Amino acid sequence: MSGAAIVMMVFAMLVLWGGLGLAIYNLVYRSAAPEEEYPREL
Amino acid sequence: MSSAGSAAVPEHDEAHRGSFSSRRVFILAAVGSAVGLGNIWRFPYVAYENGGGTFILPYLVALLTAGLPFLLLDYALGHKYRGSAPLTFARMFRRSEGVGWWQVGICAVIAIYYAAVVAWALSYTFFSVNQSWGDDPEGFLFGEYLRAGDLGVSASLVPGVVIPLAVVWLVVLVIMALGVQKGIGATAVVFIPLLLVVFGFLVVRALFLPGAMTGLDALFSPNWSALTQTSVWAAAFGQIFFSLSVGFGIMITYSSYVAKKTDMTGSALVVGFSNSSFELLAGVGVFAVLGFLAQASAVRVDEVVTEGLGLAFVAFPAIINEAPAGALIGLLFFGSLLLAGLTSLVSVMEVVISAFRDKFELTRVRATLFVGVPAAVVSLLFFSTTSGVYVLDIVDYFINRFGILLAAVVSMLVVAWVARALPGLTRHMNLTGSIRLGRWWSVLVAVVIPVMLGFVLVREFLAVVQAPYGDYPSWMLWLFGWGVVIGVVVFAALASRIKWRPATSLTVGEEER
Numbered sequence: 001m002s003g004a005a006i007v008m009m010v011f012a013m014l015v016l017w018g019g020l021g022l023a024i025y026n027l028v029y030r031s032a033a034p035e036e037e038y039p040r041e042l
Numbered sequence: 043m044s045s046a047g048s049a050a051v052p053e054h055d056e057a058h059r060g061s062f063s064s065r066r067v068f069i070l071a072a073v074g075s076a077v078g079l080g081n082i083w084r085f086p087y088v089a090y091e092n093g094g095g096t097f098i099l100p101y102l103v104a105l106l107t108a109g110l111p112f113l114l115l116d117y118a119l120g121h122k123y124r125g126s127a128p129l130t131f132a133r134m135f136r137r138s139e140g141v142g143w144w145q146v147g148i149c150a151v152i153a154i155y156y157a158a159v160v161a162w163a164l165s166y167t168f169f170s171v172n173q174s175w176g177d178d179p180e181g182f183l184f185g186e187y188l189r190a191g192d193l194g195v196s197a198s199l200v201p202g203v204v205i206p207l208a209v210v211w212l213v214v215l216v217i218m219a220l221g222v223q224k225g226i227g228a229t230a231v232v233f234i235p236l237l238l239v240v241f242g243f244l245v246v247r248a249l250f251l252p253g254a255m256t257g258l259d260a261l262f263s264p265n266w267s268a269l270t271q272t273s274v275w276a277a278a279f280g281q282i283f284f285s286l287s288v289g290f291g292i293m294i295t296y297s298s299y300v301a302k303k304t305d306m307t308g309s310a311l312v313v314g315f316s317n318s319s320f321e322l323l324a325g326v327g328v329f330a331v332l333g334f335l336a337q338a339s340a341v342r343v344d345e346v347v348t349e350g351l352g353l354a355f356v357a358f359p360a361i362i363n364e365a366p367a368g369a370l371i372g373l374l375f376f377g378s379l380l381l382a383g384l385t386s387l388v389s390v391m392e393v394v395i396s397a398f399r400d401k402f403e404l405t406r407v408r409a410t411l412f413v414g415v416p417a418a419v420v421s422l423l424f425f426s427t428t429s430g431v432y433v434l435d436i437v438d439y440f441i442n443r444f445g446i447l448l449a450a451v452v453s454m455l456v457v458a459w460v461a462r463a464l465p466g467l468t469r470h471m472n473l474t475g476s477i478r479l480g481r482w483w484s485v486l487v488a489v490v491i492p493v494m495l496g497f498v499l500v501r502e503f504l505a506v507v508q509a510p511y512g513d514y515p516s517w518m519l520w521l522f523g524w525g526v527v528i529g530v531v532v533f534a535a536l537a538s539r540i541k542w543r544p545a546t547s548l549t550v551g552e553e554e555r
């Protein structure tokens with residue numbers, strides 16, 4: 001692989017997979033709304 | 043139309059419709075809907091054709107300025123008005139109910155042909171074991187398996203397609219009949235982690251094939267001049283739009299099954315980035331494998347690059363023939379297609395079933411039978427015949443562009459400019475959302491996204507006007523292309539004239555205005 005291709009691949013991974021990691025962190029640790037459990041199936 | 047209820051959602055209404063048991067289940071179901079066949083067989087090709095590594099920049103812009111804001115719009119609509127697409131639109135603005143039915147009609151059409159592709163994936167999962175396609179995968183697909191005849195419509199059934207298609211419909215209808223949590227939710231909870239594991243194995247295996255790095259080099263090598271081409275930006279917005287399952291009722295329906303205090307903005311970020319993360323993973327896996335094929339065939343990567351049915355059912359079998367432990371690669375690849383396709387098919391069917399349940403106050407099982415059995419019969423009649431692949435190709439092309447895309451643009455304009463519902467939706471999302479929506483979101487939804495998607499739509503329209511799609515006779519394009527597109531609009535207009543049952547409240551969500 002060329003150096004430019006490696007850089008772009010790493011950039012894409014950092015942005016998208018890193019973005020997913022931040023989104024999950026935000027939802028789990030920063031969200032004020034509770035993780036509600038609904039016991040019913042309807 | 044009736045508006046007999048109170049402003050809040052009556053408890054019996056919520057209980058009657060069903061709900062996801064938790065935010066986690068909802069997110070998995072939404073990811074299951076978004077991650078479909080297009081993630082695996084479309085994104086890698088689109089990225090490669092539109093700048094390679096550079097494509098990530100317009101793709102990211104499209105995700106942040108169109109994909110996520112549109113996803114938030116669907117979530118806001120469903121979560122605030124708590125109904126299927128027609129009920130949600132009716133509650134937002136009485137005369138916009140037809141937009142919801144338009145989305146329902148589109149989903150019905152998609153489900154009918156999408157099931158056929160899932161059935162092919164099911165067949166090929168088994169074919170992978172002994173490489174039934176032999177040395178000529180293309181000849182096997184169109185000859186021995188699909189038995190594609192002359193262009194036209196045929197009533198001649200192909201037993202090899204009828205059986206897996208019937209199995210797919212049986213599985214889907216059982217899932218639908220089981221309900222929101224035990225059916226859709228449970229399927230997502232099992233299938234999505236399984237899909238990740240199976241596809242992850244495939245990617246790891248692919249990366250160790252000889253030539254894999256050549257394939258990745260082809261995918262990620264940047265072409266900076268692509269950033270100046272409008273077609274590249276249009277491709278990025280089109281890819282994000284089609285990939286996220288936004289604009290045709292799925293996310294409205296799913297978010298109506300979520301608890302009221304759920305953080306919908308935070309959930310949307312997770313779903314949106316999950317979908318794009320999987321696409322990137324698919325790009326790595328697919329191009330690693332294509333690199334191997336190019337090396338094995340002693341040709342350049344650009345000579346083996348393809349997408350869609352050609353990638354899945356022609357290129358991959360050729361790769362499986364050549365690769366060490368090819369049967370394993372086949373099982374992993376077609377198993378992934380099957381899992382991704384099934385969860386997406388379930389979500390598309392739920393839009394239709396949910397709408398009929400809401401409109402006619404049907405039980406889930408009755409609605410499943412009322413909607414699902416006719417859909418399965420039509421699917422079997424049209425797509426398990428020797429002409430099925432042609433009809434599928436035409437319907438898919440037209441309903442995606444002039445159904446989904448057009449309906450999405452219209453729905454945004456209706457929400458933003460006719461119903462003027464964006465301020466209320468913003469307040470609703472900010473009640474429990476971890477990411478605050480502000481004026482920026484309204485501008486994106488009311489102006490930027492309609493303009494961008496409108497641009498993509500006009501390009502597609504001009505393309506099909508200048509050169510009719512494929513080599514099909516014009517009567518087939520009119521009947522299965524424009525005819526289906528127009529038929530869905532007529533269906534929507536008629537369905538929206540049917541009165542709601544007296545027990546159905548049309549004032550839900552108004553208390554927050």
